[in-house]
Amino acid sequence: MRATVLVRPKQGILDPQGEAVQGSLRKLGFDVSRVRVGRVLDVELAADGAEEARAQVERMCVELLANPLIESFEIQLEAE
Amino acid sequence: MRATVLVRPKQGILDPQGEAVQGSLRKLGFDVSRVRVGRVLDVELAADGAEEARAQVERMCVELLANPLIESFEIQLEAE
Numbered sequence: 001m002r003a004t005v006l007v008r009p010k011q012g013i014l015d016p017q018g019e020a021v022q023g024s025l026r027k028l029g030f031d032v033s034r035v036r037v038g039r040v041l042d043v044e045l046a047a048d049g050a051e052e053a054r055a056q057v058e059r060m061c062v063e064l065l066a067n068p069l070i071e072s073f074e075i076q077l078e079a080e
Numbered sequence: 081m082r083a084t085v086l087v088r089p090k091q092g093i094l095d096p097q098g099e100a101v102q103g104s105l106r107k108l109g110f111d112v113s114r115v116r117v118g119r120v121l122d123v124e125l126a127a128d129g130a131e132e133a134r135a136q137v138e139r140m141c142v143e144l145l146a147n148p149l150i151e152s153f154e155i156q157l158e159a160e
Binding site: 018 | 098
């Protein structure tokens with residue numbers, strides 16, 4: 001089973017990387033008002049069914065993949 | 081207009097960050113066979129319509145956001 005996890009800085013949390021990218025895009029002439037940068041993780045895991053897979057990936061997020069104080073995460077599951 | 085850009089290492093390209101995450105997840109007891117790590121960028125831009133927005137974001141990817149030699153990108157548009 002494959003899961004895609006999107007980890008993003010929470011609203012109100014500073015995102016210097018996003019600000020840097022926004023500044024560079026503006027210098028290149030693009031009219032961008034906001035850029036936020038996070039991570040995408042594609043995880044292939046063994047699980048019995050979608051429900052168990054989602055529960056496992058949620059635990060992965062809490063234990064390792066995201067910092068829940070400053071980041072939110074979103075899980076998308078794809079059957080193979 | 082808001083665009084979400086997923087930038088991922090291309091197939092066959094080494095991804096040491098993904099390997100490190102996979103190793104850590106395995107040590108935590110998760111049965112993961114593969115992890116790849118990329119970036120997600122949320123971009124708010126001014127554009128006349130979806131078609132122009134997509135064209136602009138594609139140019140952003142080629143010029144700054146992705147390295148087309150080693151990374152692929154995927155663009156998702158959301159109207160506000």
